[in-house]
Amino acid sequence: MKKNKPKYKQIIDAAVMVIAENGYHHAQVSKIAKRAGVADGTIYLYFKNKEDILISIFEEKMGLFIEKINGEIAGKSTAIEKLTTLVEMHFKHFSGEQHWAVVTQLELRQSNQELRKKINEILREYLDLIDLIIIEGKQNQEFKPELDVRLARQMVFGTIDEIVTSWVMKGQKFNITANSSIVAHMLVNGLSADG
Amino acid sequence: MKKNKPKYKQIIDAAVMVIAENGYHHAQVSKIAKRAGVADGTIYLYFKNKEDILISIFEEKMGLFIEKINGEIAGKSTAIEKLTTLVEMHFKHFSGEQHWAVVTQLELRQSNQELRKKINEILREYLDLIDLIIIEGKQNQEFKPELDVRLARQMVFGTIDEIVTSWVMKGQKFNITANSSIVAHMLVNGLSADG
Amino acid sequence: MKKNKPKYKQIIDAAVMVIAENGYHHAQVSKIAKRAGVADGTIYLYFKNKEDILISIFEEKMGLFIEKINGEIAGKSTAIEKLTTLVEMHFKHFSGEQHWAVVTQLELRQSNQELRKKINEILREYLDLIDLIIIEGKQNQEFKPELDVRLARQMVFGTIDEIVTSWVMKGQKFNITANSSIVAHMLVNGLSADG
Amino acid sequence: MKKNKPKYKQIIDAAVMVIAENGYHHAQVSKIAKRAGVADGTIYLYFKNKEDILISIFEEKMGLFIEKINGEIAGKSTAIEKLTTLVEMHFKHFSGEQHWAVVTQLELRQSNQELRKKINEILREYLDLIDLIIIEGKQNQEFKPELDVRLARQMVFGTIDEIVTSWVMKGQKFNITANSSIVAHMLVNGLSADG
DNA sequence: AATGAATGAGGGTTCATTCAT
DNA sequence: GATGAATGAACCCTCATTCAT
Numbered sequence: 033m034k035k036n037k038p039k040y041k042q043i044i045d046a047a048v049m050v051i052a053e054n055g056y057h058h059a060q061v062s063k064i065a066k067r068a069g070v071a072d073g074t075i076y077l078y079f080k081n082k083e084d085i086l087i088s089i090f091e092e093k094m095g096l097f098i099e100k101i102n103g104e105i106a107g108k109s110t111a112i113e114k115l116t117t118l119v120e121m122h123f124k125h126f127s128g129e130q131h132w133a134v135v136t137q138l139e140l141r142q143s144n145q146e147l148r149k150k151i152n153e154i155l156r157e158y159l160d161l162i163d164l165i166i167i168e169g170k171q172n173q174e175f176k177p178e179l180d181v182r183l184a185r186q187m188v189f190g191t192i193d194e195i196v197t198s199w200v201m202k203g204q205k206f207n208i209t210a211n212s213s214i215v216a217h218m219l220v221n222g223l224s225a226d227g
Numbered sequence: 228m229k230k231n232k233p234k235y236k237q238i239i240d241a242a243v244m245v246i247a248e249n250g251y252h253h254a255q256v257s258k259i260a261k262r263a264g265v266a267d268g269t270i271y272l273y274f275k276n277k278e279d280i281l282i283s284i285f286e287e288k289m290g291l292f293i294e295k296i297n298g299e300i301a302g303k304s305t306a307i308e309k310l311t312t313l314v315e316m317h318f319k320h321f322s323g324e325q326h327w328a329v330v331t332q333l334e335l336r337q338s339n340q341e342l343r344k345k346i347n348e349i350l351r352e353y354l355d356l357i358d359l360i361i362i363e364g365k366q367n368q369e370f371k372p373e374l375d376v377r378l379a380r381q382m383v384f385g386t387i388d389e390i391v392t393s394w395v396m397k398g399q400k401f402n403i404t405a406n407s408s409i410v411a412h413m414l415v416n417g418l419s420a421d422g
Numbered sequence: 423m424k425k426n427k428p429k430y431k432q433i434i435d436a437a438v439m440v441i442a443e444n445g446y447h448h449a450q451v452s453k454i455a456k457r458a459g460v461a462d463g464t465i466y467l468y469f470k471n472k473e474d475i476l477i478s479i480f481e482e483k484m485g486l487f488i489e490k491i492n493g494e495i496a497g498k499s500t501a502i503e504k505l506t507t508l509v510e511m512h513f514k515h516f517s518g519e520q521h522w523a524v525v526t527q528l529e530l531r532q533s534n535q536e537l538r539k540k541i542n543e544i545l546r547e548y549l550d551l552i553d554l555i556i557i558e559g560k561q562n563q564e565f566k567p568e569l570d571v572r573l574a575r576q577m578v579f580g581t582i583d584e585i586v587t588s589w590v591m592k593g594q595k596f597n598i599t600a601n602s603s604i605v606a607h608m609l610v611n612g613l614s615a616d617g
Numbered sequence: 618m619k620k621n622k623p624k625y626k627q628i629i630d631a632a633v634m635v636i637a638e639n640g641y642h643h644a645q646v647s648k649i650a651k652r653a654g655v656a657d658g659t660i661y662l663y664f665k666n667k668e669d670i671l672i673s674i675f676e677e678k679m680g681l682f683i684e685k686i687n688g689e690i691a692g693k694s695t696a697i698e699k700l701t702t703l704v705e706m707h708f709k710h711f712s713g714e715q716h717w718a719v720v721t722q723l724e725l726r727q728s729n730q731e732l733r734k735k736i737n738e739i740l741r742e743y744l745d746l747i748d749l750i751i752i753e754g755k756q757n758q759e760f761k762p763e764l765d766v767r768l769a770r771q772m773v774f775g776t777i778d779e780i781v782t783s784w785v786m787k788g789q790k791f792n793i794t795a796n797s798s799i800v801a802h803m804l805v806n807g808l809s810a811d812g
Numbered sequence: 813a814a815t816g817a818a819t820g821a822g823g824g825t826t827c828a829t830t831c832a833t
Numbered sequence: 834g835a836t837g838a839a840t841g842a843a844c845c846c847t848c849a850t851t852c853a854t
Binding site: 429452455460461462463464467 | 838
């Protein structure tokens with residue numbers, strides 16, 4: 033399994049930094065190779081092409097992210113607690129990996145439609161996780177029973193994604209995690225039965 | 228004023244079509260020039276560079292959009308009605324201009340950070356409009372008085388933007404305007420005092 | 423018509439020299455451009471791609487060659503005289519253009535099958551010219567009436583081509599034109615009725 | 618002697634197949650190694666470099682070919698019979714080894730000048746064989762005594778080589794051996810005293 | 813002897829922009 | 834103002850060869 037070899041990780045890590053620093057279009061493969069301490073050609077023993085590096089980064093990071101969130105919310109008993117945890121962890125995750133935040137929120141969106149479709153496939157798993165929380169909340173009557181799951185999830189994801197993007201574009205100057213509970217509260221209100 | 232000369236409009240209109248048809252990365256200046264019926268060099272008499280065309284497109288279209296929305300919500304007396312109108316018009320706007328929807332939601336996001344900053348400056352006016360509605364709602368006590376305006380606006384914009392993007396990426400197959408009232412309702416709930 | 427513009431000729435001439443000096447695979451487009459005194463990109467205003475330069479060279483040179491031979495043999499009354507003239511002119515042609523001889527006999531043959539098929543299409547005209555002489559000779563009874571035209575032409579072309587190639591590979595050291603009459607005589611004998 | 622070890626043969630055989638199937642430019646060393654069932658590095662225990670594989674192939678195959686022809690013409694008493702036999706066997710040889718025909722007539726000619734010089738050195742032995750037949754024919758007075766041996770040999774080789782190349786380029790669709798006697802007859806006529 | 817992971821040099825082509833007319 | 838021919842910088846990927854094991 034190539035993914036467990038040390039050079040695979042080296043290249044992934046180098047790529048995140050190089051892309052965050054130079055932007056997607058100026059992240060030459062040769063720059064990534066130099067940063068990873070391998071030859072240019074070595075990249076192609078581990079990745080099909082430059083696009084494949086990007087997809088793999090997203091897969092790796094997103095995989096860990098979802099795993100971490102899944103672990104955390106498993107211990108929560110209500111949908112509201114779960115949603116609140118998800119929002120908190122989402123902000124905390126990016127807050128701790130600022131390079132990675134730039135790559136996710138800005139650089140990966142500059143890719144072509146082909147690539148973005150693949151990225152969306154990977155994102156799918158995260159969106160499904162949100163869907164599950166919403167469905168559970170509907171059944172628990174924590175949320176409105178007539179909630180449209182797709183639209184609800186788009187509100188949840190759209191909101192937190194917009195906040196992170198805005199934070200990244202403003203140079204990550206303020207403490208994004210401080211907003212967690214306010215945002216979670218607004219979202220929960222949005223999904224709950226009318227007052 | 229260059230903006231009132233006929234060639235300016237010709238080039239803008241040609242650019243929107245060429246970008247929507249070919250995607251951002253294949254929208255060469257020469258293609259836009261040919262479609263506009265002018266020489267390549269003529270473009271540079273009206274625009275500083277290629278980026279400037281994109282920014283100008285966004286400015287033009289966004290300006291009209293904001294004007295239209297402003298006119299409509301001026302007649303509404305409550306913040307809730309205003310917000311609901313904004314959501315409705317946002318969806319209706321893109322629903323009626325599918326080329327433009329592709330350009331805004333997908334193609335323009337493939338531009339570099341520099342350009343995206345300028346796009347955000349233009350977007351600013353729209354975001355300010357949302358802010359005003361929220362502030363009004365807070366004063367009216369339609370919304371929670373302790374609402375964080377920035378976060379509230381990010382929820383509103385993030386939600387509707389995510390819905391439109393998702394609709395575009397899925398090939399604009401379903402009728403997006405049908406969701407207006409559900410989405411508006413969820414957002415209003417999110418901003419309102421707890422039940 | 424691009425072919426009549428001065429830069430077209432400049433590039434063609436530069437390409438012949440650069441290919442003859444460096445070999446097909448080491449004739450970088452940038453080298454050709456520099457030799458022609460134009461920018462790299464200018465090449466692509468006149469030629470579709472690198473292959474197209476090669477094909478165009480062959481077309482140009484071969485066209486002139488066939489024209490010259492056609493003019494000369496038009497004045498001859500017998501097939502034998504015509505064939506003799508063709509052999510003489512073939513040798514004389516390459517003898518006077520040593521760079522071009524290297525390109526034709528060695529470099530162009532290193533191209534891929536795709537390209538060689540296109541080269542053969544252009545060569546076709548020359549082969550047809552030989553065919554016509556052979557057919558005329560059969561009708562005149564200068565040559566055997568039962569002659570297989572294709573095989574006869576392959577003998578004629580194969581022979582002179584092999585002689586030129588060998589001369590080029592040996593560094594064009596001896597005077598190739600001195601062999602014209604001997605070769606022509608052998609070929610005529612080969613095509614004539616048995617003694 | 619490395620040539621007698623089993624892996625040497627394995628690699629040679631694999632190389633012929635790989636080149637015939639993929640063409641010269643796509644016949645990577647790694648593909649040859651895989652087909653031969655050895656590691657990439659092992660190739661370099663038996664061959665100096667990639668070129669050396671090609672030269673060795675040609676040497677091996679050509680050696681067998683010349684041996685076979687030599688054996689056959691040893692039994693013929695006249696130069697004309699010998700030449701006729703050579704033509705027949707040349708066509709029959711390629712007719713029976715269509716992969717090898719592609720490699721010899723098309724793929725090997727795509728190699729660089731350096732390599733082609735070495736190939737010509739190996740071919741030399743075959744050309745010498747033709748020379749000997751011509752010299753014998755001159756002494757026997759079967760052929761013209763004043764014949765230029767080099768030119769005569771170039772006619773013989775050029776003719777049969779052109780016919781085989783043409784047959785290969787046309788996809789080896791017709792039966793090339795059917796032409797043997799016609800071609801041999803034309804060549805003998807070309808070399809014989811005038812009628 | 814055999815392996816195969818690692819190396820790293822090398823080049824065709826696009827397209828935003830300029831400037832002489 | 835308008836033209837459009839000319840410019841030239843910029844980069845991903847392949848694959849023959851090596852060498853530590």
